Amino acid sequence: MAQIQITPNLAIDEKEIEEQFVQASGPGGQNVNKVATAVQIRFDAGHSPALSDDIRARLTRLAGRRMNKDGILVITARRFRIQERNRADARQRLVELIKASTVSRRPRKKTRPSKAEKRRCLEDKAARSRLKRMRAAPKDE
Numbered sequence: 442m443a444q445i446q447i448t449p450n451l452a453i454d455e456k457e458i459e460e461q462f463v464q465a466s467g468p469g470g471q472n473v474n475k476v477a478t479a480v481q482i483r484f485d486a487g488h489s490p491a492l493s494d495d496i497r498a499r500l501t502r503l504a505g506r507r508m509n510k511d512g513i514l515v516i517t518a519r520r521f522r523i524q525e526r527n528r529a530d531a532r533q534r535l536v537e538l539i540k541a542s543t544v545s546r547r548p549r550k551k552t553r554p555s556k557a558e559k560r561r562c563l564e565d566k567a568a569r570s571r572l573k574r575m576r577a578a579p580k581d582e
Contacts, residue, residue: 443455445532445535445536447539448540448543451492452491453489453539457485458482458532459482459484460481460482460483461481462477462478462480462481462544463481464476464478464479465527478519479524479527480527480531481531482535483515483531484513484535485514486513486514487511487512495545496542497512498544500514500538500539500542501542503538503541504538511571514535516535518531
């Protein structure tokens with residue numbers, strides 16, 4: 442049972458990944474029409490037992506359009522002319538995406554501006570107001 446190690450305490454089973462080789466556009470000359478060098482990796486993140494709910498939610502947000510409504514993450518690699526390099530590239534991108542989803546954002550601490558900062562802001566605003574009044578055309582009284 443082969444495992445793909447994501448972090449020291451998170452690994453996904455290789456059986457959860459489905460690979461499909463398709464014809465790639467781009468470099469390759471006449472060979473591009475004969476050989477399926479691009480790879481599509483499908484990972485069912487919605488039903489993966491290795492992922493916790495919070496990791497799954499962050500992965501869904503990070504994946505964007507790469508994840509369909511059924512929770513299946515699709516990564517297509519066609520950067521290289523060689524099938525094996527595209528396969529390694531797609532797997533690496535999958536690992537990096539899942540690894541990025543394991544990091545949770547720190548909650549924001551609510552802060553308030555200091556009294557000195559509020560005073561400075563009001564002084565700056567008054568100075569701008571005076572400057573604009575000086576630029577204006579004089580009023581006829």
